[in-house]
Amino acid sequence: MSASRRKGTAAESAVVAYLCGHGWPLAERRARSGARDRGDVAGVPGVVVEVKDCARLDLAGWVDEAGVEGGHAGARLAVVWHKRRGRASPGGWYVTMIGATFVELLAGWDDRGRAVDPMRQPDPMHPGAGQARRVGDDGQVSRAELAEVAAGLRAVLDLVAEGIVTAGSGLVVRLEGAAAALDALAAGGAAEHPARGSHSAHG
Numbered sequence: 001m002s003a004s005r006r007k008g009t010a011a012e013s014a015v016v017a018y019l020c021g022h023g024w025p026l027a028e029r030r031a032r033s034g035a036r037d038r039g040d041v042a043g044v045p046g047v048v049v050e051v052k053d054c055a056r057l058d059l060a061g062w063v064d065e066a067g068v069e070g071g072h073a074g075a076r077l078a079v080v081w082h083k084r085r086g087r088a089s090p091g092g093w094y095v096t097m098i099g100a101t102f103v104e105l106l107a108g109w110d111d112r113g114r115a116v117d118p119m120r121q122p123d124p125m126h127p128g129a130g131q132a133r134r135v136g137d138d139g140q141v142s143r144a145e146l147a148e149v150a151a152g153l154r155a156v157l158d159l160v161a162e163g164i165v166t167a168g169s170g171l172v173v174r175l176e177g178a179a180a181a182l183d184a185l186a187a188g189g190a191a192e193h194p195a196r197g198s199h200s201a202h203g
Contacts, residue, residue: 009029014089018089044155045152065080150183
């Protein structure tokens with residue numbers, strides 16, 4: 001293994017350890033996928049993390065790389081977590097992203113700086129008022145919500161593919177179908193919630 005590869009592996013392992021110790025116990029290094037690479041860290045649903053430990057900064061190139069990998073993974077957010085000289089812990093490193101990603105992160109906070117339930121969204125009749133509605137209160141799901149659930153399903157499929165979670169082939173097929181259906185609905189508009197109790201799960 002080359003010296004640069006060893007540095008990269010060590011940085012990725014450090015970021016994974018930091019995530020595991022701060023609320024993301026399923027975080028782990030992701031196997032490389034060549035041209036279809038999906039970032040360096042798995043186990044954080046909806047997020048692609050590209051880890052860098054390089055002497056020369058290339059923020060534009062790194063952010064573009066993370067964005068491409070985010071597209072491969074169908075992720076909602078793509079960031080670059082890069083080492084800061086003199087700081088051993090990834091908690092003191094830098095995380096770089098584009099403005100659109102930052103705005104996505106801000107959506108998780110209300111106008112008083114409080115964390116918002118990720119399954120809630122601002123009241124469209126009172127923007128910025130800090131009011132929120134529970135998803136599904138009006139029987140509708142937004143495109144963004146559908147896309148987020150689809151990304152979560154794909155994250156579960158990633159865990160299955162990497163051997164972290166065990167699932168039968170039938171379940172995998174159903175999950176893939178559900179993710180594809182949600183993507184199609186997200187592209188076409190809102191979908192109505194099925195009535196509670198109108199269907200049952202089958203093993």
